[in-house]
Amino acid sequence: MSHNVHGHPQMDVQVERKFVPKVKDLGPDVNWAQINKDVLRSLEKPRPVFWIIFFSALALFSFGVYCEVYQYQNGMGVADLNNPQVWGLYIATFIFWIGMGHSGTLLSALLHIIHADWRKPIYRYSEAMTTFTLLTAALFVMVHMGRLWEFYYVVAYPNERWTWPNFTSPLVWDATAIGTYLTSSLLFLYMGMIPDLAICRDNAKGARRALYKFLSLGWQGTDRQWGNFKVAYMTMACFLMPLAVSVHSIVSTDFAVSQNPGWHVTSFPPYFVLGALYSGCSGIITLFIVLRYVFRFEAYMTQPILNKLIKMTFAIAMVWTYLDLIEYATTWYGSDEVAKADLLYRATGDYALQFWGMIFCAMVMPFTLLIRYVRHNYTVLLIISLILNVGMWLERFQIITPTFAKSHYPWTWTAGWWPSWVQWGIVAGSFGWFTMLFMLYCKIFPSVSMYEVKEMVHEQNLEGKAMAHANPESEQAPVGLLEGGQA
């Protein structure tokens, strides 16, 4: 027995250092040439279900267009929008789509900054989701206005008739924030795609080649281009993080700075940001499962990556639940009797079904993500991810409708108000519009980042070499098959 530096006796124990390989996100058979082949194949021949999804979305979108034209020709009355129910489904769905768009770019930027490599196979389609959800959300501002030709009034600009926009209005902030977010997200998506567009250019023919050649701008992958690209991409990620938080905080001020019961809540900005992240993460899970099947991305969209995505979604769902309950508690124990009555009306009044539906879908259902069977059964997981988003849509509905239905003044009460078929048609059409755009994007542009997946493979190889060098007697464990066996 020997003694340590403090003079205390210590056992002489031989410590054997062992290197335990961590769970790899990609399978062992993935190589660089195969990545190009698999992703480029997705641009050529998806499964037939792609066309079923695409044409179903097109049909839904066409119905939405019909409803919009009908509303345009007959006036907003056909939507049953009248004082005080002036927002209806349009603004509820606007917030839903803005929220859906939150996770894509925000999570991509956040995970890029903290070097979470598992984002690499899934960030491209998440960012595309952001872009198309923002485009969908922007449509609702116009649909809600009715007078499409006066859309420019929501943008902060001076005009020659001296009717300046109100720069202190959250609606003007909203338009600016969403415009900034859309521009920045689009540039972030495009910048990240340039190396992959060059790969497409080098392998395509005909009109596609011309398109990719134009968009890839002559990228050659030189060391100077990579050096500048990496710095620029990281800088943009740093900008997008606070931008994404500011956008949904500003959307929440549309409500929080007003005096309406149920809206004048201090915790609304973080509550909205978390709600947006939550619905966005659920949307990413839904699209993960769809793209994995439709484009045969099993080698890249693996179970370890899905597990991380699910864990993150669950954590965000719990924080959102906490903030929602805090909002109820603050109202219940506060001294604002009208707000308290509004809360009771939500839970027991005409919209109780939507309220409790939201509680069940968005607060209770996330707990099913803790079950291993759910995480590994893609059909069940797809259904649950859709239910989570139904819950988040109901949350937006029950923020708006009950408050307008029973506000401060009894003579404005419109208890039992229900949106007309025109509103439902336009909302359905928006889902068709988003799905159609997204599927078209995935058919034309690589929805998995080829160069970043190659980086993952390269880093896995370097780790493997380092491990073999440090511990030459150990056998390299097969990567990617350590959890679930579905890599």
Add this chain to the structure above:
Amino acid sequence: MSKKAVTLALYADPDEAGNALRELRDCSVPGFKMDDVIIKSPIDHPELTELLNHRPVYIQLFTLLGVLLGPTTGLVLIASAQASFIYQTRGGRPIVPFPPDMVLTYELFILSGVLMTVISTFVAMKLPGNRSPLYNASVSEDKIGILVKAEAQNIPHIDEILRRHNPTEIKGDHSR
């Protein structure tokens, strides 16, 4: 002045490409500089790039310019628009209220930062531009290309160094 020529070697193994770069760096070919070496690869290889002479990136300076100019210009535009209202019906409240104006100023801070970053990146990457005649599509797939520009009479020596590290292919454009 003697004629310049270009040669491109393609490697399947990054380690071999690294060894080739090290030998080029240490070689004593007259008139040859590491500044004349370009790496082309499907991903960023910092471990190879560090073998070249330091190539600085100036994008952050333009980003800084963007984040300084954007919000300043934005705030001036917003405040001057508010100050030039014909009818000031503010009911005693400030005509140029800075706290709410900060929201739009903040958004312009982000927007101008992003735009300046993107524009300066394209300028620094020389995009849009034409690909070099020696561009090989395999550098966007799985090969690492080392492109060297040197005096035409030194190219055989350079090729010999590159060939010692098992390239999959060497091709040259000696017509420059």
